[in-house]
Amino acid sequence: MRHLLSTRDLDRDTAVGILDVAADMADVATREVKKLPTLRGKTVVNLFFEDSTRTRVSFEVAAKRLSADVINFSAKGSSISKGESLKDTAQTLAAMGADAVVIRHGSSGAPRVLADSGWIDAGIVNAGDGTHEHPTQALLDAFTMRRRLHGNAARGKDLNGLRVTIVGDVLHSRVARSNVWLLGALGASVRIVAPATLLPMGIEEWPVEVGYDLDEAMDAGPDVVMMLRIQAERMSAAFFPTAREYSRQWGLDDERAARLPAGSIVMHPGPMNRGLEISAGAADSARSVVLEQVANGVSIRMAVLYLLLSGTGEVGA
Amino acid sequence: MIRITGATLPDGTRSDIFVANGRIAPPGTPTTSIDADGLIALPGLVDLHTHLREPGFEQSETVLSGSRAAASGGFTAVHAMANTMPVQDTAGVVEQVQSLGDRHGYVTVRPIGAVTVGLAGEQLAEIAAMARSRAAVRIFSDDGACVHDALLMRRALEYVKTFDGVVAQHSQDPRLTHDAQMNEGVLSGELGLAGWPAVAEESIIARDVLLAQHVGARLHVCHVSTAGSVDVIRWAKARGVNVTAEVTPHHLLLTEQLAAGYDSRFKVNPPLRRDDDVAALRAGLADGTIDIVATDHAPHPVEAKECAWDEAAFGMVGLESALSVVQAAVVDTGHLNWADVARVFSAKPAQIGRLDGYANPFAVGSPANFTLYDPAASTVFGIEHLHGKGVNSPYLGRTLPGRVVTTIHNGYPTVSDGLLVDADIVAATAEATHG
Numbered sequence: 018m019r020h021l022l023s024t025r026d027l028d029r030d031t032a033v034g035i036l037d038v039a040a041d042m043a044d045v046a047t048r049e050v051k052k053l054p055t056l057r058g059k060t061v062v063n064l065f066f067e068d069s070t071r072t073r074v075s076f077e078v079a080a081k082r083l084s085a086d087v088i089n090f091s092a093k094g095s096s097i098s099k100g101e102s103l104k105d106t107a108q109t110l111a112a113m114g115a116d117a118v119v120i121r122h123g124s125s126g127a128p129r130v131l132a133d134s135g136w137i138d139a140g141i142v143n144a145g146d147g148t149h150e151h152p153t154q155a156l157l158d159a160f161t162m163r164r165r166l167h168g169n170a171a172r173g174k175d176l177n178g179l180r181v182t183i184v185g186d187v188l189h190s191r192v193a194r195s196n197v198w199l200l201g202a203l204g205a206s207v208r209i210v211a212p213a214t215l216l217p218m219g220i221e222e223w224p225v226e227v228g229y230d231l232d233e234a235m236d237a238g239p240d241v242v243m244m245l246r247i248q249a250e251r252m253s254a255a256f257f258p259t260a261r262e263y264s265r266q267w268g269l270d271d272e273r274a275a276r277l278p279a280g281s282i283v284m285h286p287g288p289m290n291r292g293l294e295i296s297a298g299a300a301d302s303a304r305s306v307v308l309e310q311v312a313n314g315v316s317i318r319m320a321v322l323y324l325l326l327s328g329t330g331e332v333g334a
Numbered sequence: 335m336i337r338i339t340g341a342t343l344p345d346g347t348r349s350d351i352f353v354a355n356g357r358i359a360p361p362g363t364p365t366t367s368i369d370a371d372g373l374i375a376l377p378g379l380v381d382l383h384t385h386l387r388e389p390g391f392e393q394s395e396t397v398l399s400g401s402r403a404a405a406s407g408g409f410t411a412v413h414a415m416a417n418t419m420p421v422q423d424t425a426g427v428v429e430q431v432q433s434l435g436d437r438h439g440y441v442t443v444r445p446i447g448a449v450t451v452g453l454a455g456e457q458l459a460e461i462a463a464m465a466r467s468r469a470a471v472r473i474f475s476d477d478g479a480c481v482h483d484a485l486l487m488r489r490a491l492e493y494v495k496t497f498d499g500v501v502a503q504h505s506q507d508p509r510l511t512h513d514a515q516m517n518e519g520v521l522s523g524e525l526g527l528a529g530w531p532a533v534a535e536e537s538i539i540a541r542d543v544l545l546a547q548h549v550g551a552r553l554h555v556c557h558v559s560t561a562g563s564v565d566v567i568r569w570a571k572a573r574g575v576n577v578t579a580e581v582t583p584h585h586l587l588l589t590e591q592l593a594a595g596y597d598s599r600f601k602v603n604p605p606l607r608r609d610d611d612v613a614a615l616r617a618g619l620a621d622g623t624i625d626i627v628a629t630d631h632a633p634h635p636v637e638a639k640e641c642a643w644d645e646a647a648f649g650m651v652g653l654e655s656a657l658s659v660v661q662a663a664v665v666d667t668g669h670l671n672w673a674d675v676a677r678v679f680s681a682k683p684a685q686i687g688r689l690d691g692y693a694n695p696f697a698v699g700s701p702a703n704f705t706l707y708d709p710a711a712s713t714v715f716g717i718e719h720l721h722g723k724g725v726n727s728p729y730l731g732r733t734l735p736g737r738v739v740t741t742i743h744n745g746y747p748t749v750s751d752g753l754l755v756d757a758d759i760v761a762a763t764a765e766a767t768h769g
């Protein structure tokens with residue numbers, strides 16, 4: 018694997034291969050010495066034009082567990098001055114000898130621009146770009162689902178037959194996009210629930226079923242319910258009238274959560290708006306795998322960095 | 335006297351062309367001869383939509399560099415959009431731009447006046463002063479911004495009518511296109527780029543044609559980009575509305591699929607659209623619904639495009655490639671013949687802009703403005719084909735047909751054997767011609 022820019026490019030076998038490597042990495046995390054020497058001498062740069070402590074820390078822990086050197090470049094603080102272009106930053110990182118660049122950027126496609134630019138030769142990992150994609154989030158979500166579905170016998174398996182319902186602001190969600198493509202490749206069936214204002218144009222061409230009614234979707238008994246973060250500023254742009262109305266119609270409250278079948282799980286990419294898209298009760302219930310998602314994030318990011326930098330690269334070469 | 339031998343005229347006939355004293359002359363004894371065997375003689379191209387950027391944005395383009403780009407593309411006249419700094423909203427600025435064009439001499443530069451002060455869309459600019467200035471402005475446009483206030487647009491249409499002018503509208507509902515990045519559709523949804531819906535263009539055109547009819551004024555629609563817009567204009571013309579419309583070469587050839595790699599060279603406003611739109615634009619140009627081709631030549635410095643898509647500037651350079659792209663998009667595909675090209679890229683834009691001398695371009699006595707074009711040539715379009723300051727061309731690396739061999743402006747060559755004539759020589763000749 019040269020870069021990880023999008024889940025769109027991942028076929029079933031490549032995706033399963035990444036999940037399998039992540040399973041190996043997760044095993045390491047249970048050992049007393051959690052560190053592997055695999056990426057000693059390699060430099061991973063976290064290039065964050067948008068603030069996201071949780072994603073940055075997850076990548077940082079992942080890189081360090083593989084013994085890579087980690088440099089954090091963030092827009093908050095002095096390292097990226099305002100107005101400094103992606104190009105200048107990329108060339109600086111190239112001069113520093115970065116082997117991989119983990120980039121978070123507010124502009125859709127920025128990681129792709131970096132990968133195609135010729136400004137830098139490093140492997141590029143998309144850590145969230147605008148409203149486009151967030152592939153490692155989707156991979157960690159799939160990893161979490163696969164563990165729940167297949168337990169310790171998950172290796173080599175996909176998500177065939179799993180029924181996933183994604184609820185909320187798909188229009189602005191990079192998490193939703195990455196999940197839709199990846200879940201499709203892994204054989205899961207995806208249902209999307211949101212008001213029409215929060216669905217992208219052309220969603221009828223996506224490999225998903227679309228509905229507007231959350232109660233109907235709950236009654237269908239999905240295996241996984243994934244709640245997307247809703248941003249309050251969407252109200253001012255008339256995507257929905259009030260937080261209260263949104264929460265009543267499309268929020269996962271205690272009553273709706275209680276109606277889910279026994280084995281169903283509730284996911285959220287975080288950070289959660291408790292009381293808006295998800296109630297505290299649902300977020301903290303036994304169905305919620307939110308903390309598992311966080312832990313699995315490190316394993317997935319270790320797997321991705323390993324596949325990018327170890328030079329073995331037979332997975333999705 | 336120059337004699338051009340064996341040129342093929344737009345109507346397909348072969349003829350020698352004689353030029354003397356800046357005009358088409360009756361046959362005589364030439365001092366110079368240009369062999370035009372195998373070349374088409376087209377009337378000098380007239381661009382109704384050029385961004386020359388001077389004054390104010392000379393790092394992007396100047397009147398001189400833009401004029402050279404134009405001449406190299408076969409143009410002999412360009413209309414310079416008003417979004418300069420200061421804005422072309424006073425007689426002083428439009429006269430300055432026109433005189434810069436006259437001094438450099440590559441093409442006739444006709445300034446476009448702003449409709450509203452500072453392009454702010456709030457208060458009419460001094461349209462009468464610009465119309466009656468030495469620049470004799472006839473086209474008024476806030477291009478880049480849409481005159482979206484309905485009452486202001488009505489007043490502008492009425493007021494401009496007083497001076498036989500026309501409002502050239504950049505049709506874009508600003509509320510429907512807030513932060514818009516590309517055509518709204520399946521692809522924008524996948525790419526996570528904010529959509530620029532077709533309806534934001536079509537609804538403004540629909541409103542404007544009704545306003546133009548109501549007040550009995552002329553309306554010109556800039557860069558039509560959607561199939562729906564073609565339908566609306568066709569409907570308006572059938573009702574007798576005095577509306578003309580332009581399409582750019584890039585909207586005739588390129589589609590939104592090019593945005594898939596986030597290469598900002600393909601970021602333009604209005605955005606590249608779907609295959610169906612391209613087909614409708616070609617058909618509309620062929621059946622006369624769309625009157626003209628105009629480039630919307632929009633140069634930008636390199637750094638304005640070397641960035642993420644939503645941070646990049648809108649726009650493409652287009653003067654140098656325009657004729658080749660038109661050949662590829664509508665001539666080689668059978669939609670237009672060369673006589674049609676002469677109409678949509680010279681006679682008709684000149685008529686809309688009230689530019690004299692282009693009605694009968696090869697008739698004895700007409701100003702000698704024409705270009706000799708080799709339609710059989712084929713080139714991989716490269717940086718070396720660009721002669722303005724901008725290199726933001728969407729065609730770099732693409733094979734395009736045709737080549738401009740010679741351009742004659744007011745009787746003197748600006749392009750000779752495919753090369754631009756030296757700026758000092760052109761300026762000196764222009765000065766002598768003006769007397």
Ligand SMILES: [Zn+2]
Nearest residue numbers: 477478504556
């Ligand atoms: Zn425009």
